[in-house]
Amino acid sequence: MARKSTKKNAFYAQSGGVTAVINASACGVIETARQHKGVIGKVYAGRNGIIGALTEDLIDTSKESARAIAALRYTPAGAFGSCRYKLKSLEENRAEYERLIEVFEAHNIGYFFYNGGGDSADTCLKVAQMAKKLGYPIQAIHVPKTVDNDLPITDNCPGFGSVAKYIATSVREASFDVASMAKTSTKVFIIEVMGRHAGWIAAAGGLASTEDTPLPVVILFPEVEFNEKKFLAAVDAKVKEFGYCSVVVSEGVRRADGSFLAETGLKDAFGHSQLGGAAPVVADMIQKGLGLKYHWAVADYLQRAARHIASKTDVDQAYAMGKAAVEFAIAGKGGVMPTIERKSDKPYRWKVGEAPLTKVANKEKMMPKGFISRDGFGITPRCRKYLEPLIKGEDYPPFKNGLPQYVRLKNVAVPKKLSTSFEIK
Amino acid sequence: MARKSTKKNAFYAQSGGVTAVINASACGVIETARQHKGVIGKVYAGRNGIIGALTEDLIDTSKESARAIAALRYTPAGAFGSCRYKLKSLEENRAEYERLIEVFEAHNIGYFFYNGGGDSADTCLKVAQMAKKLGYPIQAIHVPKTVDNDLPITDNCPGFGSVAKYIATSVREASFDVASMAKTSTKVFIIEVMGRHAGWIAAAGGLASTEDTPLPVVILFPEVEFNEKKFLAAVDAKVKEFGYCSVVVSEGVRRADGSFLAETGLKDAFGHSQLGGAAPVVADMIQKGLGLKYHWAVADYLQRAARHIASKTDVDQAYAMGKAAVEFAIAGKGGVMPTIERKSDKPYRWKVGEAPLTKVANKEKMMPKGFISRDGFGITPRCRKYLEPLIKGEDYPPFKNGLPQYVRLKNVAVPKKLSTSFEIK
Numbered sequence: 001m002a003r004k005s006t007k008k009n010a011f012y013a014q015s016g017g018v019t020a021v022i023n024a025s026a027c028g029v030i031e032t033a034r035q036h037k038g039v040i041g042k043v044y045a046g047r048n049g050i051i052g053a054l055t056e057d058l059i060d061t062s063k064e065s066a067r068a069i070a071a072l073r074y075t076p077a078g079a080f081g082s083c084r085y086k087l088k089s090l091e092e093n094r095a096e097y098e099r100l101i102e103v104f105e106a107h108n109i110g111y112f113f114y115n116g117g118g119d120s121a122d123t124c125l126k127v128a129q130m131a132k133k134l135g136y137p138i139q140a141i142h143v144p145k146t147v148d149n150d151l152p153i154t155d156n157c158p159g160f161g162s163v164a165k166y167i168a169t170s171v172r173e174a175s176f177d178v179a180s181m182a183k184t185s186t187k188v189f190i191i192e193v194m195g196r197h198a199g200w201i202a203a204a205g206g207l208a209s210t211e212d213t214p215l216p217v218v219i220l221f222p223e224v225e226f227n228e229k230k231f232l233a234a235v236d237a238k239v240k241e242f243g244y245c246s247v248v249v250s251e252g253v254r255r256a257d258g259s260f261l262a263e264t265g266l267k268d269a270f271g272h273s274q275l276g277g278a279a280p281v282v283a284d285m286i287q288k289g290l291g292l293k294y295h296w297a298v299a300d301y302l303q304r305a306a307r308h309i310a311s312k313t314d315v316d317q318a319y320a321m322g323k324a325a326v327e328f329a330i331a332g333k334g335g336v337m338p339t340i341e342r343k344s345d346k347p348y349r350w351k352v353g354e355a356p357l358t359k360v361a362n363k364e365k366m367m368p369k370g371f372i373s374r375d376g377f378g379i380t381p382r383c384r385k386y387l388e389p390l391i392k393g394e395d396y397p398p399f400k401n402g403l404p405q406y407v408r409l410k411n412v413a414v415p416k417k418l419s420t421s422f423e424i425k
Numbered sequence: 426m427a428r429k430s431t432k433k434n435a436f437y438a439q440s441g442g443v444t445a446v447i448n449a450s451a452c453g454v455i456e457t458a459r460q461h462k463g464v465i466g467k468v469y470a471g472r473n474g475i476i477g478a479l480t481e482d483l484i485d486t487s488k489e490s491a492r493a494i495a496a497l498r499y500t501p502a503g504a505f506g507s508c509r510y511k512l513k514s515l516e517e518n519r520a521e522y523e524r525l526i527e528v529f530e531a532h533n534i535g536y537f538f539y540n541g542g543g544d545s546a547d548t549c550l551k552v553a554q555m556a557k558k559l560g561y562p563i564q565a566i567h568v569p570k571t572v573d574n575d576l577p578i579t580d581n582c583p584g585f586g587s588v589a590k591y592i593a594t595s596v597r598e599a600s601f602d603v604a605s606m607a608k609t610s611t612k613v614f615i616i617e618v619m620g621r622h623a624g625w626i627a628a629a630g631g632l633a634s635t636e637d638t639p640l641p642v643v644i645l646f647p648e649v650e651f652n653e654k655k656f657l658a659a660v661d662a663k664v665k666e667f668g669y670c671s672v673v674v675s676e677g678v679r680r681a682d683g684s685f686l687a688e689t690g691l692k693d694a695f696g697h698s699q700l701g702g703a704a705p706v707v708a709d710m711i712q713k714g715l716g717l718k719y720h721w722a723v724a725d726y727l728q729r730a731a732r733h734i735a736s737k738t739d740v741d742q743a744y745a746m747g748k749a750a751v752e753f754a755i756a757g758k759g760g761v762m763p764t765i766e767r768k769s770d771k772p773y774r775w776k777v778g779e780a781p782l783t784k785v786a787n788k789e790k791m792m793p794k795g796f797i798s799r800d801g802f803g804i805t806p807r808c809r810k811y812l813e814p815l816i817k818g819e820d821y822p823p824f825k826n827g828l829p830q831y832v833r834l835k836n837v838a839v840p841k842k843l844s845t846s847f848e849i850k
Binding site: 014017018020048049051075076077078079081082083084085165168169170172173174176177178179180181182183184185189191207208210213277279280295296297298299300301302304305306307308309311313388391392393394396399401402403404405406408 | 439442443445473474476500501502503504506507508509510590593594595597598599601602603604605606607608609610614616632633635638702704705720721722723724725726727729730731732733734736738813816817818819821824826827828829830831833
C-alpha cells in the first residue's frame with residue numbers, strides 16, 4: 001500500500017527526572033499530530049522512555065480519548081513512564097542504535113520525539129546520526145524538559161518555571177510562619193531544594209521577597225563555595241534586623257574541600273555513612289553557632305511534582321515545545337530542538353525558536369555570575385528580571401472531592417512485530 | 426462618660442503553632458466585632474500572643490482598613506505574632522493573672538478571645554476563673570485552632586483540614602512522580618509529616634489514594650508501635666504489586682523501646698546526638714533492608730503554611746469560629762469555645778456548637794482505633810468518611826506576578842497606660 005509507506009508513525013518518549021509539565025509537552029505532541037493525520041500516522045510512546053523502544057514495548061496513544069490526552073496538560077509526572085538510561089556512544093554500543101532502528105522500521109516510525117534534558121538531547125542527536133549512517137530515514141527532534149534549567153540556547157527550560165513558582169511560594173509562606181513564631185520559638189527556617197550543579201532553583205527562593213513583601217532570605221548556591229563563618233554572620237544579621245530568617249539551601253552546595261554539605265561525615269554502628277540532607281546539616285550549624293531555634297524542610301519530589309501550583313507560563317511553553325516539535329517534523333526538519341526565545345521582559349514576550357542538536361547536546365548552561373549578589377547569599381535585580389516572568393500565571397488542575405484529578409492513561413501496548421528481544425544492561 | 430464604661434474593648438491573641446487559616450479566625454473576630462460597634466469597642470490584638478497582654482504591647486486593629494482585615498482570610502500564619510508561652514497555674518504564678526487583669530482594666534477590655542489549641546484553652550479557662558476571683562468582669566472565649574486536630578468535643582479543628590489537603594495532594598503528586606521513575610530509578614518515596622502524638626495528619630496521606638486513582642501508600646502512625654520487619658514487608662508487597670510505593674511517616678513514630686524513630690542514635694565528633702528526621706531513617710532502612718532506591722521529603726512548616734492549597738471547608742470553619750466567638754460574647758457568654766458539629770457526612774453539613782472550657786482544657790482527642798486498618802499501615806473506610814469533607818473545596822488567594830499576595834498589617838501599637846512593666850521569664 002503506497003499510502004502506508006509515505007505516512008509514517010511517530011515515536012515519543014519521556015526521559016530522566018519528570019516534571020509538573022512534561023505531560024503538557026506530550027499533550028502538545030499528540031494533539032498536534034492528531035491534527036495532521038494526513039502526514040503523521042499513529043503516535044507510539046515508549047513505555048518507560050527509550051527502554052520501551054529498545055524492548056519493543058510501545059504504547060498506542062491512539063487508544064486514548066481526546067479527553068484523556070487533553071488531561072495530560074494538567075497531569076504531573078510522566079504518563080508513559082520515564083527512565084534514567086543513557087545510550088552509550090556509537091562506538092561503545094552500536095547494537096543499541098541498530099536495535100532502535102530495527103524497532104522503528106518494524107513499526108513504520110519516521111519521527112522520533114525525545115522529551116528530556118541534556119543527556120537526552122545527546123541521545124536524540126545520536127539517533128539522528130545513526131539513522132543517517134544506516135540509511136534509515138528518521139526525523140529526530142528533541143523536546144526540551146528539565147527542572148535544572150540548564151539546556152543551552154533556549155532562554156529557559158519547561159519544568160523549571162513551575163518548580164521556581166513552588167519554591168518562591170513555599171519560601172514566602174514558610175517565612176510568614178516563622179515570622180509569627182520568632183518571638184518565643186523558631187527563628188530560622190531552612191528549606192533544601194534541588195539543583196546539584198546550578199543554582200537556578202535556589203535562586204527562585206529569592207523571588208519570595210518582593211518590594212511590597214520584603215522577607216529576609218539567605219540563599220546557599222552550589223556556585224558559591226560554602227563558608228560557615230560568613231553564612232552564620234549573614235543569618236545572624238538577618239535575625240538581628242527582622243527577628244527571623246529563611247534559608248534556601250541547594251542540595252549541591254559544597255565545602256572548600258569539594259565535599260557536599262549533605263555528606264555529614266557521620267557513621268552508624270555498622271560504619272555506614274549517614275545519608276543526610278543539606279538542610280539538617282545547616283540547621284545544626286545554626287543551632288550550635290548561633291543558638292537559634294530552627295525548623296527545616298526538604299522539598300524533594302514535592303517541588304517538581306506540584307502541578308497544583310504550576311506556572312501558567314511554564315505549562316504554555318511546555319505545550320508549545322511539544323507542538324513545535326511536531327510542526328518541525330511536518331516541515332521536514334530533523335536533528336533540531338524547539339527553543340524558547342525571549343523577546344522582552346516587561347511585558348514578557350517569547351516565541352518558539354530552533355536550535356541544532358549539535359549545539360545543544362552535552363552542554364550545560366550555568367547561572368551567569370551576575371545573577372548572584374556580591375555577598376553570595378542573594379539574587380541580583382538582573383536575576384529577578386530573568387526569573388519573574390517564568391513563574392507568572394496560575395493554571396490550576398480540576399479538583400474532585402478536594403483532590404486534584406490527574407489522568408491515568410490506559411497505556412495499551414502495540415502488538416510486537418519482532419521475534420527478537422533486547423536485553424537492557 | 427457613661428457610654429465608655431458600658432462599651433468594653435476586646436482582646437484577641439494567637440497562640441502556639443500557627444496555621445494556614447488562623448488569620449481567617451482573626452478576620453472573623455474583627456469583622457464581626459466591627460459589625461457590632463454599639464456593643465464592642467475596639468479589638469486590641471496581643472503582639473506575639475499572650476505576651477503582648479502581659480507586657481502591655483497591644484495592637485490597635487481599628488487602624489487597619491476593611492480591605493486589610495478582609496485579606497486576613499487568605500493570609501497564612503499569625504498576623505499579630507504568636508507565642509509558645511503557657512501561663513502557669515494560679516498557685517504557681519498568680520502574678521501573671523493579676524498582671525493580665527491589670528492590663529485589661531487599663532484598656533477597658535471586657536472580652537478575651539484566645540485563638541489556640543489545648544494549652545490555650547486551659548489558659549483561657551484560667552483567665553475566666555481568675556477574673557471572677559478578682560472581681561473583674563471579663564468574658565473569656567476560646568477560638569479553636571490546631572493542625573493536630575486533637576481538641577475534644579469539636580468534630581474537627583480549624584487548621585487541620587488545610588494541612589490534610591496539602592498532604593493528600595502532595596502524596597498524590599509525588600506518587601505519580603515515583604511511579605514514572607520506578608522502572609530504572611526511585612521506587613520508594615517517603616514523606617515525613619507533623620503529628621507528635623496523634624496520627625491525624627499522617628492519616629490524611631491515605632486520602633491520596635481513591636477508588637478512581639488507586640495508589641500504593643504505607644502509613645506509619647504514632648499510634649502504632651514501629652516494627653521494622655513488618656514495615657519492610659508492607660513496602661516490599663506494595664512495590665511487588667505496583668512497582669513503586671509511597672510512605673507517609675509521622676514525626677511521632679516510636680520504636681518498641683519508646684524512642685522516636687527520628688532519634689538516629691548517631692553522634693558527631695563532639696559527641697552531640699544527630700538531630701535527624703524520621704524520613705531519612707526510614708529511607709535508610711528501605712535501602713539496607715530491601716535494596717530499593719528512595720527519595721525522601723520533610724514537609725515541616727510547608728504543610729501548615731500552605732495557604733495556596735488551603736481547604737475551603739477549613740477556611741470557612743476558621744472564619745465561622747471567630748465570628749461565633751464574638752456572637753457568644755455579645756450574647757453574654759464566657760468560659761466557652763465554639764465547636765464544629767457535624768450533621769452529616771454526605772452531603773457534608775455542619776453547624777456551630779458550643780462547649781464549656783472546663784470540658785475542653787487539657788484534654789487530647791486521639792484518633793479512634795477504628796480509623797487505622799488492621800495491618801497498622803493504612804486508614805479504614807470510617808476514617809476516610811471522616812476526613813474527606815475536611816479537605817473539600819479550594820479557596821485560592823489572589824496572586825500577583827506569580828506569587829500569592831498575602832497581607833501584612835501595620836500593627837500599630839496602642840499607647841501604654843501603665844507605668845509598670847512585666848518581665849517574661
